[in-house]
Amino acid sequence: xxxxxxxxxxGIPNVGKADLxxxxxxxxxxxxxxxxxxxxxxxxxxxxxEDAQRVARGELSGDEYWEKYDEAAGAEFGEAYQETPNPAVxxxxxxxxxxxxxxxxxxxxxxxxxxxxSAQVEGEEPDGGIGAGDEKWGxxxxxxxxxxxxxxxxxxxxxxxxxxxxxxxxxxxxxxxEFPNVTRTNVxxxxxxxxxxxxxxxxPVSATYKMDDGVVNIDYDRCIGCRYCIIACPYGARYxxxxxxxxxxxxxxxxxxxxxxxxDRGPREEGKSPIxxxxxxxxxxxxxxxxxEPACVETCVGDARNMxxxxxxxxxxxxxxxxxxxxxxKEDEGTDPNVYYLK
Amino acid sequence: MSTQSSRFEFDPGFxxxxxxxxxxxxxxxxxxxxxxxxxxxxxxxxxxxxLTSIVPWGAWVAFYIYFVGLSAGAFLVSTMANVFEVxxxxxxxxxxxxxxxISMAVALLFVWIDLGRMDRxxxxxxxxxxxxxxxxxxxxxxxxxGILVTELYFSMRIDLARIAQRxxxxxxxxxxxxxxxxLDTSEGSQSFDQRWLKRAGIVGIPLAIFMxxxxxxxxxxxxxxxxxWNSGLFPVIxxxxxxxxxxxxxxxxxxxxxxLFDGDSVDPDLLDRLAQLLIGFIIVDAALTAIETFIAxxxxxxxxxxxxxxxxxxxxxxxxxxxxxxxxxVFPMVLLSKRSWxxxxxxxxxxxxxxxxxxxxxxxxxxxxxxxxxxxEGLPHGSYFPTLVEWGTSVxxxxxGLLLYTLGAETLPLTPLxxxxx
Ligand code: SF4
Ligand code: SF4
Numbered sequence: 191x192x193x194x195x196x197x198x199x200x201g202i203p204n205v206g207k208a209d210l211x212x213x214x215x216x217x218x219x220x221x222x223x224x225x226x227x228x229x230x231x232x233x234x235x236x237x238x239x240e241d242a243q244r245v246a247r248g249e250l251s252g253d254e255y256w257e258k259y260d261e262a263a264g265a266e267f268g269e270a271y272q273e274t275p276n277p278a279v280x281x282x283x284x285x286x287x288x289x290x291x292x293x294x295x296x297x298x299x300x301x302x303x304x305x306x307x308s309a310q311v312e313g314e315e316p317d318g319g320i321g322a323g324d325e326k327w328g329x330x331x332x333x334x335x336x337x338x339x340x341x342x343x344x345x346x347x348x349x350x351x352x353x354x355x356x357x358x359x360x361x362x363x364x365x366x367x368e369f370p371n372v373t374r375t376n377v378x379x380x381x382x383x384x385x386x387x388x389x390x391x392x393x394p395v396s397a398t399y400k401m402d403d404g405v406v407n408i409d410y411d412r413c414i415g416c417r418y419c420i421i422a423c424p425y426g427a428r429y430x431x432x433x434x435x436x437x438x439x440x441x442x443x444x445x446x447x448x449x450x451x452x453x454d455r456g457p458r459e460e461g462k463s464p465i466x467x468x469x470x471x472x473x474x475x476x477x478x479x480x481x482x483e484p485a486c487v488e489t490c491v492g493d494a495r496n497m498x499x500x501x502x503x504x505x506x507x508x509x510x511x512x513x514x515x516x517x518x519x520k521e522d523e524g525t526d527p528n529v530y531y532l533k
Numbered sequence: 534m535s536t537q538s539s540r541f542e543f544d545p546g547f548x549x550x551x552x553x554x555x556x557x558x559x560x561x562x563x564x565x566x567x568x569x570x571x572x573x574x575x576x577x578x579x580x581x582x583x584l585t586s587i588v589p590w591g592a593w594v595a596f597y598i599y600f601v602g603l604s605a606g607a608f609l610v611s612t613m614a615n616v617f618e619v620x621x622x623x624x625x626x627x628x629x630x631x632x633x634x635i636s637m638a639v640a641l642l643f644v645w646i647d648l649g650r651m652d653r654x655x656x657x658x659x660x661x662x663x664x665x666x667x668x669x670x671x672x673x674x675x676x677x678x679g680i681l682v683t684e685l686y687f688s689m690r691i692d693l694a695r696i697a698q699r700x701x702x703x704x705x706x707x708x709x710x711x712x713x714x715x716l717d718t719s720e721g722s723q724s725f726d727q728r729w730l731k732r733a734g735i736v737g738i739p740l741a742i743f744m745x746x747x748x749x750x751x752x753x754x755x756x757x758x759x760x761x762w763n764s765g766l767f768p769v770i771x772x773x774x775x776x777x778x779x780x781x782x783x784x785x786x787x788x789x790x791x792x793l794f795d796g797d798s799v800d801p802d803l804l805d806r807l808a809q810l811l812i813g814f815i816i817v818d819a820a821l822t823a824i825e826t827f828i829a830x831x832x833x834x835x836x837x838x839x840x841x842x843x844x845x846x847x848x849x850x851x852x853x854x855x856x857x858x859x860x861x862x863v864f865p866m867v868l869l870s871k872r873s874w875x876x877x878x879x880x881x882x883x884x885x886x887x888x889x890x891x892x893x894x895x896x897x898x899x900x901x902x903x904x905x906x907x908x909x910e911g912l913p914h915g916s917y918f919p920t921l922v923e924w925g926t927s928v929x930x931x932x933x934g935l936l937l938y939t940l941g942a943e944t945l946p947l948t949p950l951x952x953x954x955x
Contacts, residue, residue, distance in 0.1 A: 377911060413650070
């Protein structure tokens with residue numbers, strides 16, 4: 191409403207809005223050139239695109255649009271068109287009426303259903319599901335490169351949206367020696383994803399268990415919150431979720447949660463898991479599954495953290511973990527962590 | 534029948550009505566406080582406690598192992614009568630068993646309120662973990678309660694039948710139902726009961742020692758991450774201190790119930806026998822604890838040394854010196870030292886209460902200090918003192934135990950109708 195150019199606020203430079211629009215127009219690829227590269231009919235493409243913009247502006251209804259192009263699209267794209275659900279059909283804001291959608295030659299159903307179906311097909315691959323990968327995930331942290339900035343801790347908190355009092359990663363600072371001969375070591379501590387995890391050993395309901403990819407999972411739907419695993423973990427890596435929130439600091443802090451262990455639990459609500467459960471670092475399983483590194487690894491200022499497949503001898507982490515500089519925390523506990531440190 | 538009813542007096546319950554009102558008022562206050570605190574706990578979640586991720590186990594766990602200990606101890610005292618047939622002990626058989634059942638129920642209440650997800654309390658019976666001491670314990674507790682109830686039944690059945698025969702109407706149905714309809718009071722039925730009582734006791738002894746209480750000690754001892762608990766002697770001390778507190782409890786219950794409910798005089802020989810048992814347990818408990826402490830300190834393991842420093846000189850050291858050493862060992866030892874005191878009911882009640890309260894501090898000193906020390910250098914130290922909600926719920930659950938015990942003592946023939954030994 192008040193976005194005209196004359197409506198400038200004091201102290202804020204006037205960027206000509208019209209200039210900006212022109213810049214966008216300039217950058218916009220020429221539709222004809224773009225479509226020339228693909229096999230489909232260029233004219234049909236341009237016509238559909240222009241009408242689609244009219245639909246968006248409200249000059250044309252969704253129904254009219256689809257009735258107009260149904261036949262042409264069917265002829266042009268054949269099966270690919272007929273078997274794909276109409277993209278305008280969606281649970282939330284559907285732009286085409288159900289009757290029209292049913293009269294069209296393309297399949298009926300929302301894009302969501304297709305996404306779910308194809309996800310299920312992927313899931314049916316051998317031993318599917320979260321954590322079933324062939325890798326054995328391991329982390330190597332180079333203590334010579336760690337500057338103790340705690341960026342990993344912060345990145346982890348925002349990635350996993352952990353509540354107050356829960357911090358999957360901490361950087362332990364140790365001072366050695368006496369003044370003036372003092373040295374300081376920073377030791378970042380995620381969950382070690384132990385090969386012999388005492389936490390798994392003690393859980394009375396098997397709510398915490400080791401996945402094929404080496405990550406120790408917590409089933410928030412099963413954990414009874416007895417906290418025996420906190421007692422058992424030699425690394426202090428486990429935290430109880432007391433149900434606290436950052437509501438005072440951030441509005442609606444609990445609206446978005448992280449899909450830990452591949453489960454999206456929606457907004458954080460009182461009395462709903464993971465409140466009353468145990469939480470810990472999951473190596474960002476949800477990121478690993480989509481081919482990304484854990485947030486702490488990605489963010490590390492000094493490039494001190496590395497993530498990879500320990501069972502692949504050519505991987506960086508496997509080589510680092512085998513180097514003479516490598517060690518594990520509390521080796522004599524027999525837990526055999528999958529987090530290695532370089533001296 | 535008429536001859537029988539003149540032979541057996543059955544009039545359970547308080548002798549003095551004013552005392553009854555006063556007692557129920559006290560217990561009522563306990564339960565009311567507990568109910569309100571439990572309401573706060575349920576609506577506010579675990580945030581109403583002073584527990585943290587560093588000290589995840591606190592008062593509730595301490596009380597839980599305390600009551601498991603009381604139960605195991607009281608049960609083992611009962612086996613002296615019904616399995617080992619120690620002379621003169623039969624009189625306290627049912628007292629001990631009933632106290633053991635109530636203690637166990639209270640212990641489970643404490644486990645329950647301690648769960649982060651109280652609504653999932655039945656999950657351990659659906660999913661298990663073979664390597665988890667806790668998973669085993671939960672099952673052992675259920676089996677153990679089963680044994681206790683079976684034993685109490687066989688111990689009391691004949692008297693329930695006698696009462697059922699003498700009463701009529703609703704009361705008769707009640708006692709007949711408790712006797713599970715077996716209303717035979719012949720010699721034969723009595724020896725059948727005693728045979729089964731003994732069998733159940735024989736199964737119960739290893740269950741109580743190794744699984745229920747020893748196992749609860751194991752639950753802590755397997756935590757390699759906590760060197761203070763990680764010792765082979767630990768579960769043994771657990772069992773000994775359980776015997777100590779259990780014997781003390783039975784002694785208190787015996788005297789009070791005989792005096793206030795039965796209006797009888799206390800048998801000084803029986804009292805002396807219990808008192809001597811108590812002396813033995815105090816000596817063994819103190820000796821083993823001293824050995825454990827010595828090994829810990831001699832190991833020069835920094836974690837062990839620092840934990841002991843927390844216990845002996847930390848902010849909670851008063852609980853160690855006053856309650857653990859004072860109330861559970863020194864003070865009772867002084868009172869037990871003279872033969873005439875050991876035969877004086879009032880003195881022995883004081884002794885028993887002193888032990889029963891002192892052992893609470895023992896349990897707190899087991900649970901809390903080992904968590905105050907961080908598991909790794911560089912992690913923060915913990916500190917813990919229960920909140921009002923934690924105290925309030927604890928008082929409430931103890932109140933529920935007292936209430937159940939009193940109701941039982943007012944209705945059940947806990948004193949054998951035929952008097953002492955059979
Ligand atoms: S570091 Fe602790 S929580 Fe993580 S796997 Fe090992 S024992 Fe379990
Ligand atoms: S708190 Fe949860 S995950 Fe930990 S031991 Fe208990 S049930 Fe298992």
